[in-house]
Amino acid sequence: MGTPGGEMGIPLLEEQEEVLPDRITHMLVLSAFFAVCGSYVFGNAVSYSSPAESGIMDELSLSLAEYSVFGSLLTVGGLLGALCSGKVADLIGRRGAMWVTDVSGIIGWCAIFLSESAWSLDLGRLLLGFGVGLASYVVPVYVAEVTPKNLRGGFVSLCMLVIAGGMSMTYIIGSLVNWRLLACLGIIPCLLQLGGLFLIPESPRWLAKVGREKDMKAALQRLRGKNADISKETSEIEGYIETLQQVSERGIFHIFQRKYARALTVGLGLMVFQQLGGLNAYGFYMSSILEKAGASTTAGSITTAIVKLAANIVAVFLMDKFGRRPLLLVSACGACLAGFLIGLSFLLQDYHQSTDVVSTLTFVGIVVFSGFFAMGLGGIPWIIMAEIFPMNVKGPAGSLVNLVSWSGSWLVAYTFNYFFEWSSAGVFFAFSGICCSAVLFIAKMVPETKGRTLEEIEASMTS
Numbered sequence: 001m002g003t004p005g006g007e008m009g010i011p012l013l014e015e016q017e018e019v020l021p022d023r024i025t026h027m028l029v030l031s032a033f034f035a036v037c038g039s040y041v042f043g044n045a046v047s048y049s050s051p052a053e054s055g056i057m058d059e060l061s062l063s064l065a066e067y068s069v070f071g072s073l074l075t076v077g078g079l080l081g082a083l084c085s086g087k088v089a090d091l092i093g094r095r096g097a098m099w100v101t102d103v104s105g106i107i108g109w110c111a112i113f114l115s116e117s118a119w120s121l122d123l124g125r126l127l128l129g130f131g132v133g134l135a136s137y138v139v140p141v142y143v144a145e146v147t148p149k150n151l152r153g154g155f156v157s158l159c160m161l162v163i164a165g166g167m168s169m170t171y172i173i174g175s176l177v178n179w180r181l182l183a184c185l186g187i188i189p190c191l192l193q194l195g196g197l198f199l200i201p202e203s204p205r206w207l208a209k210v211g212r213e214k215d216m217k218a219a220l221q222r223l224r225g226k227n228a229d230i231s232k233e234t235s236e237i238e239g240y241i242e243t244l245q246q247v248s249e250r251g252i253f254h255i256f257q258r259k260y261a262r263a264l265t266v267g268l269g270l271m272v273f274q275q276l277g278g279l280n281a282y283g284f285y286m287s288s289i290l291e292k293a294g295a296s297t298t299a300g301s302i303t304t305a306i307v308k309l310a311a312n313i314v315a316v317f318l319m320d321k322f323g324r325r326p327l328l329l330v331s332a333c334g335a336c337l338a339g340f341l342i343g344l345s346f347l348l349q350d351y352h353q354s355t356d357v358v359s360t361l362t363f364v365g366i367v368v369f370s371g372f373f374a375m376g377l378g379g380i381p382w383i384i385m386a387e388i389f390p391m392n393v394k395g396p397a398g399s400l401v402n403l404v405s406w407s408g409s410w411l412v413a414y415t416f417n418y419f420f421e422w423s424s425a426g427v428f429f430a431f432s433g434i435c436c437s438a439v440l441f442i443a444k445m446v447p448e449t450k451g452r453t454l455e456e457i458e459a460s461m462t463s
Contacts, residue, residue, distance in 0.1 A: 002058055008328055010182060011143075011178055013436065023148075023224075023225060023227075023228070023404070024151065025223065025224060025225045027201070027222050027225075028147065028155075028223050028224075028340050030196075030199065030200055031142075031143075031146050031200040031201065031223065032143055032146075032147070032155050032158060033196070034137060034142050034192070034196030034197060034199070034200055035139050035142050035191045035193075035200075036159055036162045036192055037162075037190075037192050037193035037196065038098055038101055038102075038135035038138075038139045038193055039135070039139055039158075039159040039160070039162040039163045039168040040092065040131050040163070040165065040258075041101070041105050041131070041132065041135065041166070041186070041188045041189050041190055041193075042135055042136060042163050042166065042213065043162065043165065043166025043167040043168075043169075043170065044166040044167075044169070044170050044186050044189065045074060045105075045128050045129070045131075045132050045186070046074065046132070046163075046166075046167060046185065046283075047166070047167040047170040047171055047174075048170055048174070048182065048183070048438060049067075049070065049071040049074070049172065050181065050287075051170065051174025051175060051179075051418065052172060052174060052179035052182060052183075052195055053067060055178050055214065056070070056179050057299070057447045058122070058174045058348075058391065059114065059179075060116070060118065060121065061126050062118060066118050066295045066437055069118075069122060070118070070121055070122055070125055072123075072359025072364065072410070072413065072414070073122050073125040073126045073129060074128060074129040075123050075406060075410040075413060076126060076129060076133065076410070077125065077126040077127065077128060077129020077130040077131075077132070078129045078130070078132055078133035078136070078406040078409070079123070079129075079133065079406045079407065079410065080129070080130050080133060080407065081101075081104075081129065081130040081131065081132065081133020081134040081135075081136075081402075081406075082133040082134075082136070082137065082249070082399060082402035082403040082406045082410075083399060083402075083403055084134070084135075084139060084375065084399065085097070085133060085136075085137035085396065085398060085399050086137065086319060086394065086395030086396050086398040086399035086400075086402070087395055087396070087399060087400050088100060088134060089136075089138045089141065089206075089395060089398070090206075090233040090394070090395035092210075093203070093204055093206050093210075094138055094141060094142040094201050094202060094203045095197050095200070095203075095208075096137055097134060097138040097144075098135065098139070098142070098193060098197055099194065099197060100131070100134060101131040101192070102131070102190045102191075102193050102194040102197075103131075103133045104127050104128070104130050104134070104193075105128055105131040105132075105186075105187075105190040106107070106187055106190045106191065106194075107124075107126075107127050107312050108123075108124045108125065108126070108127035108128030108129075108130075108131065108136060108183070109124065109125050109128065109183050109186040109187045109190070110124070110187070110380045111124030111127065111181040112124035112125065112128070112183040113180050113184050113187075113310075117367065118255070123175075124183075124195035125186075129179075133186060133402065133406055134332065136328065136382070137398050137399070137402045137407070138383070138404060139159055139349040140156050140159050140248075140382045140383060141203075141386045141398065142203055142412050143155050143156045143158070143159065143384035143386075143388035144156050144206045144383065144387055144454065145203040145206065145386075145454065146201070146203055146204065147373065148224075148321060149451060149452055149453045149454075150385070150451060151320065152320070152383075153319030153320040153323075153324065153383060153449075154316050154317065154319045154320050154362075154452060156379075156382070156383040156386060157312070157315050157316045157319045157379055157380070157383060159310050159379060159382065160374065160378055160382070161312035161313060161315075161316055161379075163379075164250035164305075164308045164309050164312045164374060165309065165455070166189075166285040166304040166307060167305070167308075168308070170182070171305060173185065173249040173285050184311070188241060201218075201219035201222050201223060202215070202219055202240050203218045203219070204212060204217075204219045204220040204223070204237060204457070205241075205391060205408040205454070206236055206391075207219055207243055208237050208238060208241045209363045209391050209392075213238070216234070216237070217230065217234055218329060220233060220234060220237075223257065224259070233453075235347070236350075236433045236453060236455050239455075240391070240455040240459075241391060242371065255396050258305050259395070260389075260390075260393060260461075260462060262387055262445070262460075262461055262462075263388045263390075263397070263461040263462065265445060266384065266388060266399060266445055266446055266461075267381075267384070267385045267388060267389065267397065267401040268400070268401055269354075269441055269445060270272065270328075270377075270380075270381035270384060270385070270442075270446065271381055271385075271401055271405040272404065272408060273332070273377065273381075273407065273434060273435070273437070273438035273441060274377050274378070274405065274408075275405060275408025275409050275411070275412055276338075276380050276411075276431075276434050277332075277335055277373070277434050277435045277438060278339060278369070278412065278428075278431035278434075278435075279373065279375060279378070279409075279412070279432055280375075280409050280412045280413045280416070281412055281413075281420075281427070281431065282369055282370065282373075284299065285416055285417065285420070286300060286366060287300075287320040287326050287382065288417075288420075289342070289362065289366065289420075290359075290362060290366065292346075292424065293345060293346070293349070293358050293359045293361075293362035293419075294355045294358060294359040295359035295360075295362050295363045296363075298361060299363075300367075300391040303363075304366060304367060304370045307367050307369045307374075308371065308374045309463070310371070311371040311372070311374035311375040311377075312374050312375065312379070314375055315327060315374070315375040315376070315380075317388045318375075319380075319383075320451070322450075323448050323450035324380050324383065324446070324450060325447075325448075326374045326382060327375060327376040327444045328377065328380050328382060328446060329376075329439060329442055329443065330372065330375070331372050331373060331375055331376020331377045331378075331380070332376065332377060332435050332436075332438040332442060333372070333375070333439055334368060334369070334371070334372025335369055335372050335377060335431075335432075335435040335438075336432050336433075336435035336436045336438075336439065337368060337372075337432075337437060338365045338366070338369030338372065338373075339365070339369070339428045339429065339430075339432030339433075339435060340365075340428075340429065341361050341362075341364060341365035341368065341429075342362050342365035342366065342369075342428040343359065343425045343426070343427075343429035343432060344361060344425070345357070345358045345359075345360075345361035345362045345365065346358070346362075346424035346425040346428065347425040348361070349424070349425075350424075350425060365428075377435075377438070381405075382426075383447065383449075384408040384449060385398065385401050386398075386459070387454060387457050387458075388447045388449070388457055388461050389458065390449070390458040390461075390462060391458075396405070447461065
């Protein structure tokens with residue numbers, strides 16, 4: 001018979017030690033909750049200009065051109081935030097970067113709330129965009145770095161779920177209150193995150209990177225639970241950071257080296273396909289698309305919001321069960337089909353076919369796109385971006401990927417109306433073709449990261 005400390009007792013203890021660090025703890029949930037408050041601000045800011053349009057233009061006597069400038073400044077601010085996001089997150093930490101996003105967001109919303117003219121309105125929108133651009137990088141990175149490998153996909157996908165929730169709530173609340181009160185309400189999630197960041201630990205991996213070993217162990221212990229054995233995870237993080245420091249000392253100068261080529265190609269490629277696949281065209285101009293097809297804009301907006309939320313909830317539960325690649329492939333195929341359906345509907349309209357057929361195909365296409373895109377291409381590229389880059393280049397690489405994403409966002413948002421007027425069918429057939437190309441890219445280039453530690457993923461991408 002084996003005793004508790006004897007030969008038969010040791011395997012049981014080892015099995016418990018392996019399970020404990022992978023549990024969902026109260027601190028892990030709290031950390032993820034306060035981090036994704038930044039994702040809610042993202043969704044809130046992106047969708048604010050739609051319900052506020054008529055109120056702002058009437059009260060401040062803005063022209064359509066002036067309001068278009070106001071709307072587009074969020075993207076300009078996002079570009080600026082993306083440009084320095086990695087550097088800020090590396091210099092002052094993940095929590096410090098989120099504090100910057102909150103301060104920027106609070107000042108931005110206050111400027112919009114108090115606006116009596118176009119310049120203060122534009123300044124507020126620009127500051128809000130800067131905070132959102134910074135948050136779009138640091139929030140998924142923080143969540144990925146504090147979460148165990150078997151839970152990481154589901155937790156990081158909460159970012160997209162909360163963004164969708166922020167957008168839906170803004171549309172609903174915006175239909176009930178005026179634009180000033182809607183801006184005032186936007187301050188609440190910023191304040192919630194600002195206070196909550198004092199209650200949660202810094203990313204253990206960032207602490208290890210900057211040499212704060214004692215703080216790293218304390219933060220990891222808080223995240224995994226008081227009785228969890230963190231020795232294995234600690235040694236993996238320390239060993240990997242030590243290897244990176246040795247490599248850095250041999251002269252890593254920038255991210256454009258052959259060893260980082262695959263990670264950079266995957267990160268940039270996914271963002272290009274995400275944006276050029278039509279994300280902002282569907283999101284920003286859904287009402288005008290439905291209106292031109294003769295479909296109900298109200299029914300389209302409500303149905304799309306419900307489907308998008310449902311798809312994001314499904315993605316949270318499927319992410320760590322089936323993996324990133326299968327969801328991306330299904331998502332890209334669905335988006336390809338949606339673009340084809342809408343393109344076909346406008347082609348039929350050009351040939352003066354039944355209005356009912358055109359409106360139905362367009363409505364179905366937009367709903368299909370919203371659902372399939374939300375469950376994969378909408379959020380998984382940000383998850384993979386947070387997973388594939390080594391710590392020593394995560395800052396500059398993340399900034400570059402973020403910058404490309406926001407540049408693509410601006411490009412589609414700015415040019416869509418021109419292309420839509422030129423050829424309504426052609427622009428959606430183009431979106432369909434781009435999503436079809438995304439299927440081939442994902443199948444060939446994108447690795448599966450499910451169930452692997454960040455250190456294992458990063459090592460495989462640079463080997």
